[in-house]
Amino acid sequence: MEQKNDVIITQARYLASAVRKDQYPAEKKPEFVFIGRSNVGKSSLINSLTRVKNLARVSSQPGKTQTINFYELGAKLPDEEERRSFYLVDLPGYGYAKTSREKRKLWSSFIEEYLKTSEQLQFVCQLIDIRHAPMASDVEMFQWLVRTGIPVLVIATKADKIGKQAREKQVREIQKALGVPDLSVLPYSSLKNEGRSELLDVLRDSLLQ
Known part of the structure; x- marks a missing residue:
C-alpha cells in the first residue's frame, strides 16, 4: 500500500x-527532467507521478517521443x-537502433543544447529498466551528465516485474x-505507484532549497 504523502x-x-x-516555455520555472532509453517507461512514470491518465502518451513503439x-x-x-x-520535462529516448543516424544526431544535438543551457534545470531523472543491466548508452549518458555537472537521480523502472531479492541484486x-x-x-513501479512517495519527497526537497 502506498504511503500517505505530504x-x-x-x-x-x-x-x-x-x-x-525559442519553443521552450516563456515563463521560467524549476525543471525536473526525465531521460532514458526508448521504451524504458518514461511516459508511464510521468502519468503515475501526476496521477493524470494519458497525460504523457504511452506508446508500444520505441522512439516515439521525438521532441x-x-x-x-x-x-x-x-x-x-x-x-x-x-515543469516536468520529457526528453526523447536514446539508444533506439532503428532510428536513422541522421535523426539520432539531430536529436542528440537539441537534447544536449537543452541540458547545457537550461538555467532552471534542477536535476535529471535517468530511467533504467531494473530487469536488465545498464546498456552502453545508459552508461554513456550517466557519465556525460556527471561530467557536465548535472545532478542525476537514477530511477530503476518496472520494479513490479521482479521480486524483492532480485530488485536488490539488480540495483547492485x-x-x-x-x-x-x-x-x-x-x-519505481508505475503500475503500483511504488516509489512515487519517495520521488515526490526528492522533488519537494529540491523546490524548498
Missing part, C-alpha cells in the same frame, strides 16, 4: 513540445500556503555498471 499534485497539464530554444515535451505541474507542499508551480548491478557503488537508485 506533497499533493494539484494540477498537471501538457504545455509545449520543442526542438529549438522535448514540457508538462506544467502545480503542487501543494506541507506548511506552505502558496502552491508551487514547476546498476551501481556497478555506472561505477558508483554507493549510488542512490530508486526502484
Whole structure:
C-alpha cells in the first residue's frame, strides 16, 4: 500500500513540445527532467507521478517521443500556503537502433543544447529498466551528465516485474555498471505507484532549497 504523502499534485497539464530554444516555455520555472532509453517507461512514470491518465502518451513503439515535451505541474507542499508551480520535462529516448543516424544526431544535438543551457534545470531523472543491466548508452549518458555537472537521480523502472531479492541484486548491478557503488537508485513501479512517495519527497526537497 502506498504511503500517505505530504506533497499533493494539484494540477498537471501538457504545455509545449520543442526542438529549438525559442519553443521552450516563456515563463521560467524549476525543471525536473526525465531521460532514458526508448521504451524504458518514461511516459508511464510521468502519468503515475501526476496521477493524470494519458497525460504523457504511452506508446508500444520505441522512439516515439521525438521532441522535448514540457508538462506544467502545480503542487501543494506541507506548511506552505502558496502552491508551487514547476515543469516536468520529457526528453526523447536514446539508444533506439532503428532510428536513422541522421535523426539520432539531430536529436542528440537539441537534447544536449537543452541540458547545457537550461538555467532552471534542477536535476535529471535517468530511467533504467531494473530487469536488465545498464546498456552502453545508459552508461554513456550517466557519465556525460556527471561530467557536465548535472545532478542525476537514477530511477530503476518496472520494479513490479521482479521480486524483492532480485530488485536488490539488480540495483547492485546498476551501481556497478555506472561505477558508483554507493549510488542512490530508486526502484519505481508505475503500475503500483511504488516509489512515487519517495520521488515526490526528492522533488519537494529540491523546490524548498
